[in-house]
Amino acid sequence: xxxxxxxTVWNEGVHEKTNEKVKKVYPDGMHTVIAKALKAExxxxxxxxxxxxxxxGLTEKVLDxxxxxxxxxxxxxxxVKDEIVDRVQKKVLEGMGLICLHSAHFSKIFRRMMGTTxxxxxxxxxxxxxxxxxxxxxxxxxxxxxxxxxxxxxxxGERFDIPEPDKLIFISWFQGGEVFRxxxxxxxxxxxxxxxxxxxxxxxxxxxKNIQKVIANAVRWAxxxxxxxxxxxxxxxxxxxxPQE
Amino acid sequence: xxxxxxxTVWNEGVHEKTNEKVKKVYPDGMHTVIAKALKAExxxxxxxxxxxxxxxGLTEKVLDxxxxxxxxxxxxxxxVKDEIVDRVQKKVLEGMGLICLHSAHFSKIFRRMMGTTxxxxxxxxxxxxxxxxxxxxxxxxxxxxxxxxxxxxxxxGERFDIPEPDKLIFISWFQGGEVFRxxxxxxxxxxxxxxxxxxxxxxxxxxxKNIQKVIANAVRWAxxxxxxxxxxxxxxxxxxxxPQE
Amino acid sequence: xxxxxxxTVWNEGVHEKTNEKVKKVYPDGMHTVIAKALKAExxxxxxxxxxxxxxxGLTEKVLDxxxxxxxxxxxxxxxVKDEIVDRVQKKVLEGMGLICLHSAHFSKIFRRMMGTTxxxxxxxxxxxxxxxxxxxxxxxxxxxxxxxxxxxxxxxGERFDIPEPDKLIFISWFQGGEVFRxxxxxxxxxxxxxxxxxxxxxxxxxxxKNIQKVIANAVRWAxxxxxxxxxxxxxxxxxxxxPQE
Amino acid sequence: xxxxxxxTVWNEGVHEKTNEKVKKVYPDGMHTVIAKALKAExxxxxxxxxxxxxxxGLTEKVLDxxxxxxxxxxxxxxxVKDEIVDRVQKKVLEGMGLICLHSAHFSKIFRRMMGTTxxxxxxxxxxxxxxxxxxxxxxxxxxxxxxxxxxxxxxxGERFDIPEPDKLIFISWFQGGEVFRxxxxxxxxxxxxxxxxxxxxxxxxxxxKNIQKVIANAVRWAxxxxxxxxxxxxxxxxxxxxPQE
Numbered sequence: 001x002x003x004x005x006x007x008t009v010w011n012e013g014v015h016e017k018t019n020e021k022v023k024k025v026y027p028d029g030m031h032t033v034i035a036k037a038l039k040a041e042x043x044x045x046x047x048x049x050x051x052x053x054x055x056x057g058l059t060e061k062v063l064d065x066x067x068x069x070x071x072x073x074x075x076x077x078x079x080v081k082d083e084i085v086d087r088v089q090k091k092v093l094e095g096m097g098l099i100c101l102h103s104a105h106f107s108k109i110f111r112r113m114m115g116t117t118x119x120x121x122x123x124x125x126x127x128x129x130x131x132x133x134x135x136x137x138x139x140x141x142x143x144x145x146x147x148x149x150x151x152x153x154x155x156x157g158e159r160f161d162i163p164e165p166d167k168l169i170f171i172s173w174f175q176g177g178e179v180f181r182x183x184x185x186x187x188x189x190x191x192x193x194x195x196x197x198x199x200x201x202x203x204x205x206x207x208x209k210n211i212q213k214v215i216a217n218a219v220r221w222a223x224x225x226x227x228x229x230x231x232x233x234x235x236x237x238x239x240x241x242x243p244q245e
Numbered sequence: 246x247x248x249x250x251x252x253t254v255w256n257e258g259v260h261e262k263t264n265e266k267v268k269k270v271y272p273d274g275m276h277t278v279i280a281k282a283l284k285a286e287x288x289x290x291x292x293x294x295x296x297x298x299x300x301x302g303l304t305e306k307v308l309d310x311x312x313x314x315x316x317x318x319x320x321x322x323x324x325v326k327d328e329i330v331d332r333v334q335k336k337v338l339e340g341m342g343l344i345c346l347h348s349a350h351f352s353k354i355f356r357r358m359m360g361t362t363x364x365x366x367x368x369x370x371x372x373x374x375x376x377x378x379x380x381x382x383x384x385x386x387x388x389x390x391x392x393x394x395x396x397x398x399x400x401x402g403e404r405f406d407i408p409e410p411d412k413l414i415f416i417s418w419f420q421g422g423e424v425f426r427x428x429x430x431x432x433x434x435x436x437x438x439x440x441x442x443x444x445x446x447x448x449x450x451x452x453x454k455n456i457q458k459v460i461a462n463a464v465r466w467a468x469x470x471x472x473x474x475x476x477x478x479x480x481x482x483x484x485x486x487x488p489q490e
Numbered sequence: 491x492x493x494x495x496x497x498t499v500w501n502e503g504v505h506e507k508t509n510e511k512v513k514k515v516y517p518d519g520m521h522t523v524i525a526k527a528l529k530a531e532x533x534x535x536x537x538x539x540x541x542x543x544x545x546x547g548l549t550e551k552v553l554d555x556x557x558x559x560x561x562x563x564x565x566x567x568x569x570v571k572d573e574i575v576d577r578v579q580k581k582v583l584e585g586m587g588l589i590c591l592h593s594a595h596f597s598k599i600f601r602r603m604m605g606t607t608x609x610x611x612x613x614x615x616x617x618x619x620x621x622x623x624x625x626x627x628x629x630x631x632x633x634x635x636x637x638x639x640x641x642x643x644x645x646x647g648e649r650f651d652i653p654e655p656d657k658l659i660f661i662s663w664f665q666g667g668e669v670f671r672x673x674x675x676x677x678x679x680x681x682x683x684x685x686x687x688x689x690x691x692x693x694x695x696x697x698x699k700n701i702q703k704v705i706a707n708a709v710r711w712a713x714x715x716x717x718x719x720x721x722x723x724x725x726x727x728x729x730x731x732x733p734q735e
Numbered sequence: 736x737x738x739x740x741x742x743t744v745w746n747e748g749v750h751e752k753t754n755e756k757v758k759k760v761y762p763d764g765m766h767t768v769i770a771k772a773l774k775a776e777x778x779x780x781x782x783x784x785x786x787x788x789x790x791x792g793l794t795e796k797v798l799d800x801x802x803x804x805x806x807x808x809x810x811x812x813x814x815v816k817d818e819i820v821d822r823v824q825k826k827v828l829e830g831m832g833l834i835c836l837h838s839a840h841f842s843k844i845f846r847r848m849m850g851t852t853x854x855x856x857x858x859x860x861x862x863x864x865x866x867x868x869x870x871x872x873x874x875x876x877x878x879x880x881x882x883x884x885x886x887x888x889x890x891x892g893e894r895f896d897i898p899e900p901d902k903l904i905f906i907s908w909f910q911g912g913e914v915f916r917x918x919x920x921x922x923x924x925x926x927x928x929x930x931x932x933x934x935x936x937x938x939x940x941x942x943x944k945n946i947q948k949v950i951a952n953a954v955r956w957a958x959x960x961x962x963x964x965x966x967x968x969x970x971x972x973x974x975x976x977x978p979q980e
């Protein structure tokens with residue numbers, strides 16, 4: 001019997017305290033909605049952590065017992081301490097999965113993993129989004145058909161400044177005329193990273209069944225095969241070498 | 246008439262001052278040997294810069310008039326100021342080419358661009374290396390045949406902890422039994438990055454004609470097509486949208 | 491002085507003879523419009539060839555003096571002789587550039603190079619298309635801004651059954667709600683391949699200035715660096731080997 | 736309870752009948768050795784098929800009940816009927832896994848899937864090979880350490896004329912001085928393809944425990960997530976379109 005995937009759902013958790021509109025949609029924070037949906041899948045153990053927790057809730061101990069970390073942040077990216085970003089990066093490179101949601105495109109950790117600015121175009125106009133599945137055989141699109149729709153979203157438009165994804169999963173169509181690479185996979189070190197675009201705080205995106213399914217699929221896909229530190233060892237020759245002069 | 250490619254050859258420049266063996270091989274520093282070789286190509290304007298220069302010789306003004314930056318560093322990676330690394334990263338993402346040489350695999354700037362540890366195996370035993378050309382139609386291998394050899398090198402062995410290269414150019418065979426992805430291309434932002442393995446400070450690697458040819462080819466390949474800052478603009482809808490509720 | 495790029499513009503040329511609507515848009519065939527646009531660039535020598543020519547106009551001699559071949563076909567894909575497809579494939583693998591236009595997604599040569607079905611969704615409803623530039627530093631998008639539009643097109647929708655492109659250049663937005671990877675680059679053998687979506691025969695797509703610019707840019711990008719046959723030689727050991735038992 | 740993976744082990748089976756040396760190493764054919772090793776894994780149902788079987792043992796019925804097909808061929812590549820190659824390609828694009836072994840680099844099916852010549856350098860000198868694991872977190876390298884060795888092999892050297900692998904798994908070092916991309920992954924259509932270099936008929940390669948482990952891992956990795964035909968449907972607009980003129 002396989003043991004459960006240990007997921008830590010991280011949320012900045014600021015909008016929900018300061019913005020009435022967001023408070024209404026997510027009275028207990030976005031993380032609780034995401035956590036509840038993942039828990040219902042049955043094969044995952046879920047914890048949550050937020051910016052205000054000591055060490056942002058991401059201690060060595062927590063990360064060492066986290067298989068996959070999901071990340072949502074927006075207005076407080078700069079409040080995330082660099083030493084915690086260092087730590088998360090190290091764990092991802094050692095194998096921990098990382099799923100960056102929506103405005104986490106501009107989080108310190110995502111930009112750190114990508115090496116690029118991760119900039120994009122954006123607009124808050126409550127328009128329609130349609131996510132096209134361009135990788136129907138990929139585990140992340142399991143149970144998703146040709147496409148799915150979200151009635152009201154914040155728009156993100158190209159060019160998205162990211163390294164060419166190892167695998168492109170979703171391309172979004174927006175009512176206002178833009179497109180976006182909305183689901184992207186990368187491998188870095190021994191870890192797997194998935195960026196998933198939807199998720200604005202003023203819309204009930206994380207209650208959507210397709211969104212929940214994609215995040216759950218992504219957690220399973222990003223579940224580590226190994227956890228292993230990177231070393232830079234002096235290495236003895238395997239084959240005989242002539243004596244050095 | 247095309248104007249010349251403006252190259253800045255950066256060298257940490259510490260080994261050459263502190264190690265008698267290195268001083269003998271590179272009395273005026275590795276950068277002068279690289280610079281001289283590139284200048285001889287005829288289509289490049291060359292400057293050099295070192296760690297000890299003010300702002301490491303990499304002021305805004307220098308970088309804005311640099312098309313391609315080559316980087317060699319080893320024992321003083323940590324001495325490179327973070328604000329200079331930020332600046333170089335920004336310029337690369339805006340289009341400036343970056344060529345990282347040998348032990349620059351562990352430089353702050355290369356790790357920053359990659360997002361990974363860039364660790365590897367290594368050995369100093371003066372063994373033979375043979376670099377196999379796996380991309381014969383790529384501009385970086387112009388004039389290089391099936392392979393070329395270096396009689397005495399420091400060994401670098403896999404696994405090299407890098408993102409899968411956009412294009413793999415060279416694979417090395419080492420006498421002691423290892424292999425290495427010795428020439429790797431990536432695109433990040435609007436910039437092009439080439440990592441080239443050979444180059445240990447105690448061997449006359451940068452006097453080698455094939456090495457010089459590859460670096461010159463790489464400079465031409467990395468020469469920017471555009472220089473453009475990244476923005477994250479609020480973007481007006483192109484198509485008409487229904488009024489927001 | 492660099493010599494001119496030798497381009498052969500291939501066109502099936504059947505619609506223009508059999509369909510009144512197409513005849514009106516392209517009285518002398520699509521190939522003549524494309525050829526004229528490329529000729530006007532000044533750095534290319536242009537020939538045309540069609541299905542009805544002996545050997546479809548693609549003799550050994552023609553291909554050996556062709557740097558880049560552009561291909562348009564639709565209703566007569568099956569009429570293209572397999573031995574000509576073999577020959578074109580061989581030349582591409584040896585270095586010749588190949589640019590496949592619109593309905594050439596289903597041509598024998600494109601499917602041969604890809605190894606996949608190259609199927610997609612389609613609709614003829616004269617709707618609007620907007621091509622977003624996701625690779626602003628790539629030579630193929632030189633002079634193209636954030637996006638360009640075509641007022642009336644045939645729609646192609648995802649999932650497009652192609653190998654993950656080496657580089658994705660354009661993503662299309664369609665008025666009817668679909669998206670498409672409309673500009674895709676691959677390298678195969680020593681040759682470069684570009685697929686470019688727009689181009690339906692009943693609309694004046696090839697008169698469009700942006701379309702002409704992209705095709706010209708693609709020709710320059712696909713211009714061979716080498717022309718070299720592939721061999722599978724028995725190869726003598728470079729290093730000494732122990733005697734075989 | 737997951738059902739077993741249905742594997743068909745295909746072997747040309749000619750060398751074993753015509754060459755005394757091969758007969759001695761593989762008295763019942765290479766396929767029986769591979770089949771036995773996979774059966775011992777416990778999670779696979781194994782069938783074998785050879786060139787001499789009716790339809791080469793690869794009827795519609797067999798392929799429809801095959802999750803992953805392994806392929807070994809060498810001297811009789813040309814004897815494989817084109818309609819069977821068409822059929823296998825179709826099934827791979829619909830989701831069936833394909834594992835091509837050693838000299839299958841020149842098989843019709845592998846070349847068909849790749850679109851390239853798949854040529855390489857080769858030598859029969861019984862030398863040593865060391866396969867370096869460059870993807871330690873990939874499921875195909877599960878249980879394989881930094882590297883493993885084969886004491887006597889046929890050499891394959893670069894340049895290997897393949898499309899850039901989606902993921903590079905092994906790089907080989909050869910005693911005679913060459914290197915080779917010995918384990919390569921691609922996705923085509925809905926199917927996964929793995930090429931694995933070792934396997935010459937005159938050496939007992941398929942008795943090697945590491946070789947068996949890699950093939951078993953590759954079977955699990957290539958096990959389809961979906962089986963689905965590709966269609967090219969006329970597609971109704973999702974969004975309202977203005978009436979056509």
